[in-house]
Amino acid sequence: MPYINCVTSQRLTRDEKEKLKEKIGELIEIFPGKTEEWLYVGFNDDQTLYFRGREMDKGAIIEVKLFGVQHSKYKDRFTAKICELLSEELSIPGDSTYVIFQEVSDGNWGWNGGLF
Numbered sequence: 328m329p330y331i332n333c334v335t336s337q338r339l340t341r342d343e344k345e346k347l348k349e350k351i352g353e354l355i356e357i358f359p360g361k362t363e364e365w366l367y368v369g370f371n372d373d374q375t376l377y378f379r380g381r382e383m384d385k386g387a388i389i390e391v392k393l394f395g396v397q398h399s400k401y402k403d404r405f406t407a408k409i410c411e412l413l414s415e416e417l418s419i420p421g422d423s424t425y426v427i428f429q430e431v432s433d434g435n436w437g438w439n440g441g442l443f
Contacts, residue, residue: 328365328393328394328436328438328443329355329358329361329365329366329367329391329392329393329394330366330367330368330369330390330391330392331351331355331366331367331368331369331389331390331391331392332368332369332370332371332389332390332392333347333351333368333369333370333371333372333387333389334371334372334374334376334387334388334389334390335370335371335372335373335374335376335386335387335417335419336373336374336375336376336382336383336384336385336386336387337372337373337384337385337417337419338372338373339370339372339373339417343416343417344370344372346416347368347370347412347416347417348368350412350416351366351368351409351412352366352368354405354408354409354412355405357401357404357405357408358393358397358401358405359397359401361393376388378423383423385417385418385419385420385423386419386423386424387413387417387419387423387424387425388424388425388426388427389409389413389424389425389426389427390427390429391405391426391427391428391429392428392429392430392431393428393429393430393431394430394431394436394443395430395431395432396430397428397430402428405426406426409424409426410424410426
């Protein structure tokens with residue numbers, strides 16, 4: 328039940344979103360027990376982002392919400408891979424990308440009228 332929200336300073340085409348969605352679907356498997364089957368991905372592109380007091384021409388914030396707790400080695404690997412992906416596909420440098428993880432405990436994630 329992961330959710331990944333991709334906030335970027337640049338406008339993304341439908342093709343770019345589709346390609347990123349596919350690659351993120353592969354990357355989520357870095358986390359044990361997580362697959363694209365339950366993955367939600369959202370895009371908030373063309374956002375005004377400021378970092379270090381400057382408006383970012385190419386910047387991103389990736390919010391990753393995970394049901395349960397994951398070891399930091401998986402979060403570290405995912406961070407490296409998502410930064411690599413954004414650099415390759417959108418020319419967003421790693422030092423202009425924040426990756427934020429939130430681990431959600433039992434009883435705090437709902438679906439289909441009930442809680443997990």
